[in-house]
Amino acid sequence: MKKMTISKEISFSGTALQTGVKTRVTCKPAKEKDGIIFKRRDLKNSPELCLSDGLFSSGERRSTISLGAASIQTIEHFLAALWAMEIDNIMVEIDGAELPGLDGSAIEFIKLLRSAGVQKQNGEREFIKITEKEEVKDGDVSLSIFPDEFASVSYYIDYGIKSIERETFKIELNSRLFETEIASARTFCLKEEATALLKAGLGQGANFENTLVIDETGPVKTKLRFKNEPVRHKILDLVGDFYMLGKPIIGRIVARKSGHKTNSAMLKKIYQKYICNNN
Numbered sequence: 001m002k003k004m005t006i007s008k009e010i011s012f013s014g015t016a017l018q019t020g021v022k023t024r025v026t027c028k029p030a031k032e033k034d035g036i037i038f039k040r041r042d043l044k045n046s047p048e049l050c051l052s053d054g055l056f057s058s059g060e061r062r063s064t065i066s067l068g069a070a071s072i073q074t075i076e077h078f079l080a081a082l083w084a085m086e087i088d089n090i091m092v093e094i095d096g097a098e099l100p101g102l103d104g105s106a107i108e109f110i111k112l113l114r115s116a117g118v119q120k121q122n123g124e125r126e127f128i129k130i131t132e133k134e135e136v137k138d139g140d141v142s143l144s145i146f147p148d149e150f151a152s153v154s155y156y157i158d159y160g161i162k163s164i165e166r167e168t169f170k171i172e173l174n175s176r177l178f179e180t181e182i183a184s185a186r187t188f189c190l191k192e193e194a195t196a197l198l199k200a201g202l203g204q205g206a207n208f209e210n211t212l213v214i215d216e217t218g219p220v221k222t223k224l225r226f227k228n229e230p231v232r233h234k235i236l237d238l239v240g241d242f243y244m245l246g247k248p249i250i251g252r253i254v255a256r257k258s259g260h261k262t263n264s265a266m267l268k269k270i271y272q273k274y275i276c277n278n279n
């Protein structure tokens with residue numbers, strides 16, 4: 001498999017889910033050794049944040065990359081789309097601190113990237129092949145990865161609310177299945193959390209279409225795209241978070257109530273062991 005970038009430049013804009021600010025993004029093709037680079041073009045000297053430098057930090061309810069004072073948040077849905085399109089190299093210029101939320105899932109990003117087209121490059125695609133069990137635990141939350149020939153995920157959720165079934169959803173991680181089964185699952189929160197999140201300055205760009213607000217009976221003012229849309233979105237987030245490593249993972253992922261915090265702890269572990277130690 002060859003590395004890929006996009007064929008031509010594309011731009012889009014939209015309201016950011018958390019900050020509610022409208023931002024504009026321009027994606028440009030990148031060279032085969034560039035990797036995935038974000039550029040804050042609204043800041044002095046337009047700092048570049050390269051995923052290959054392991055810049056992930058755990059944010060509350062979102063994933064952020066930071067380099068000094070420059071950061072970009074809520075990148076996970078867009079990264080999941082890059083993973084699904086098998087894009088290794090791209091320059092993503094943004095004029096603000098958060099990516100647009102679009103419909104709260106990854107499907108609109110996939111459509112945008114597809115409209116740009118993809119281009120094969122000369123170098124071979126690089127993967128992170130998990131060689132021994134890795135695990136992160138925090139109370140009843142856990143995230144493990146086991147060596148395997150393919151990438152797959154098994155995700156268990158339990159929100160203690162009747163309208164979100166306690167369940168385990170398992171799926172092989174490949175582009176085709178991701179696009180039909182996972183990519184259009186939207187972000188969500190419990191209705192009882194919504195007021196506190198808004199007070200904390202989060203969810204300022206959220207509405208009932210791009211965010212499932214779930215009460216005891218189900219989603220408020222919208223219909224589910226899948227019966228179990230929340231667990232599918234958790235998988236979407238996990239795929240996006242893992243692509244912060246800049247290379248796809250090969251291994252069997254088992255997540256139990258994991259979120260951005262445990263995902264981020266796992267990323268640090270894998271980055272140290274499989275990327276830094278190999279250079």
Ligand SMILES: [Zn+2]
Nearest residue numbers: 076077187237
């Ligand atoms: Zn999400």
